[in-house]
Amino acid sequence: MIRLYDTATGAVRDFVPLQEGKASLYVCGLTVQSEPHVGHVRSGVNFDVLQRWLRHRGLEVTFIRNVTDIDDKILMKAADQGRPWYNLAYDMQRSLTNAYEALNVAAPTYEPLATGHVPEMVEIIATLIDNGHAYAATDGSGDVYFDVRSWSSYGELTHQRVEDMEAAADADPRGKRDPRDFALWKGRKESEPETASWPSPWGRGRPGWHIECSAMAGKYLGPAFDIHGGGLDLRFPHHENELAQSRAAGRPFASYWMHNAWITTAGEKMSKSLGNSLTIPAVLDRFRGIELRYYLVSAHYRSHVEFSFEALEEAASAFRRIESFVDRAVELMGPEDAGLGSELPAAFVAAMDDDLGTPAAIAVLHDTVREGNRLIADRDVDAVQAVLGSVVLMLDVLGLNPADPVWGSDRGADDRLTGVVDTLVRGLLDQRAAARAAKDWAAADAVRDQLKAAGVEITDTPDGPKWSV
Template sequence: MTIRLYDTASRELRDLDPVVPGRVGIYHCGLTVQGPPHIGHIRKEVVFDVLRRWLERAGYEVTIVANVTDIDDKMLAKGEELGRPWYAIAYENERELHAAYDVLGCIPPTYEPRATGHVPEMVEMIGTLVERGHAYVAEDGSGDVYFDVRSWPSYGELSNQRIDDMQAAEDAPPEGKRDVRDFALWKGHKPGEPETASWPTPWGRGRPGWHLECSAMAGKYLGEEFDIHGGGLDLRFPHHENEQAQSRAAGQQFARVWMHNAMLNLGGSKMAKSVGNTLLVSEVVKRVRPIALRYYLVAAHYRSVVEYSEEALVEAATAFERIEGFVQRATEITGGVDVSTGLPCAEFIEAMDDDLSAPAALAALQGVIVEGNKLIGDGDSEALRGNLSSVRAMLVVLGLDPLAEPWAGTAGTSTDAALNTLVEALVAQRQEARAAKDFTTADRVRDQLTAAGIEVEDTANGARWSVRGT
């Protein structure tokens, strides 16, 4: 069956038709690193991690690009608020993002470009847009350069809006704009802004606009046409609308499919730093096992809004413990299986091919586990071996196989839930101390774990712990 994905632009399911047969290029907008990631951010990372795993399972060679926005208005505002260099804040929070990737078992992106490392590509793109008549230098002497939305007849097609119905772009004052909806490609350096946040250009010193950054980086790493562009649904307008307009106006085909995940809400509104209703990944994994948090984020369809609650998170953790318990019991009986030979059941494949329908995929997985429990009761260890292999193959796709990295080596039976929570909290505390270069605290926590019979191993995928002697 062909893999189908919901295209936000055409508002319909479309068959995946790669630009290059056998290869899939994906760009999804990464974090603006003025703060550490919350679980609303990381939902998107988990969604695209599952997409990548499924495409690779289907035999595609996947290139996935997730940028880091380390220079924009928010970064400078945060630096001024804290009285610290903006780039120091960016670097700290980029490390927090990597820690969140690791703790939730996300495969790192193929490329993770920083905006500040791609200013030459941005300047070149602006030059092309000016030459083609789609951009102009502000006449107010600000050094700003704007995209002329009236020059691009298709502007608004991604978000299904008419220009005249749109509100003014709030990324710069209207004085230098021909139309209040024109958006900034380049922002001239302003008095009081740090010199470190400006680069020389033909239009004077300044810094890139947010939308331009992603277009330039997507084009550099994936070419003028690529397969999938994604991100949170809140980015569809204006960010992705502007990306598409400026890239196509510059002569690129840009993305074939637009894929947006819905929001994770808290208290009735989307989880966002601007709203002040965030739950940091680093804090949540102190209360719940990371693999259980990942299950919670995977379980809903990626286009469904999730209303966060502690009760729902506990229910998800309990549901995963039942899956994990089966895997461990079946592994003890069979002596283990080669998961690389496992085949997902037909219902799982159909669900995943149908726009990554995780709820239906998990229902199919549960059905196979029910069969496995019957085989355990019947004492049919040979049939159980094939059943377990299938279950683990499906869990690998979802990033939830408790016997695979980064979860392998961690305790995890349902009877050990309390121990897991306590140990994971200490391991997370140690990781935070190491990230902050507080090695005294990190060593003290490790000594506490060692004294309790817990061995901790630092791996490329984060810390892994096990009970000594098991």
């Protein structure tokens, strides 16, 4: 039984989907205002692992991850750059897609754009007005607000009282009955481009941020679905407001709420506004995508991660040890025999079932690799075959299988480089072998020390010396 931490209840609960054999998952994607950084893609990686595990456990998953392509920040940044807002949004969406692909984040069932669902948003807003939970401002702005005082359950997700909440800073408060009322619809301002507005019963304008996700989740998953996910920073006000407006419109909405924690630098949430962001292309100039994914997967999704390149280097080294085992095992038995009749270790399954316990699952992976290395040393081919199969299955679940074709371009340059390095290392190993044959142990040790200083480890085997980085 899969158990998941539900942030709405603050407890780990058995996951019981609304439909037997199926799971529905909605994740708030990014507002495409600028280049995605490591903190952004963590959510994509974490929920990619979730959907992979749900599928491994036999569930048919419908996974929706939206893109917010109209927003105050997009309009402001596009104006600052002297370009159309839709050009900026499209350009940054492509960068986001490239970042996901570089980290083997599988495409969702569908990835809707907010701008493609304005009619559905207008429909919900009209329903809320009819139900007495929303109102059009009387100040001539064309804004429409959700009336938080009209919904007695407002605050149920984050367990706050209305009196303790900050004012919603999404529109001029003069048109609001209560400062905490949030915008469902924003009337067009003269300073904004005509293309950033749509017709509505309340005049031309555009949707507020929160109504976008309610509309898209409802269109593709129905009024009730299983899991709503996103970054921890979205709990309030975004998810709180989504929940309130959806239920006020008569939709049960999500049964479980899951939130991944932040990636921080110097103790602060990684964000562009803090000026401490690290874009994906910049990080991938120094590390492979599979290594960055391993780094992100190694931490539990609810744990804050203090990012550093030193920690990323340690993670990359740990992953290379796994890769080294896979390469040596395949070399021993041949790729056609790898993984026959294998299954996931029970401890790995237990860890993943326990609220996606990836740190414990990866510990099982490393324990299995260590056992595999011992079996390789013993030349126990049959046992190595079984261990390799288990390792590959675990890597598949985590999206870290080096043999996955998605890593092809990632490993292509690396493989070419390996061929060059292999030629150079082999030349030094030949010198070492000649020195040992002449009983010139000092010269042989000097070659070994030279390779070790360069980060190359030599292992003497019955079939001759093997090297690894």
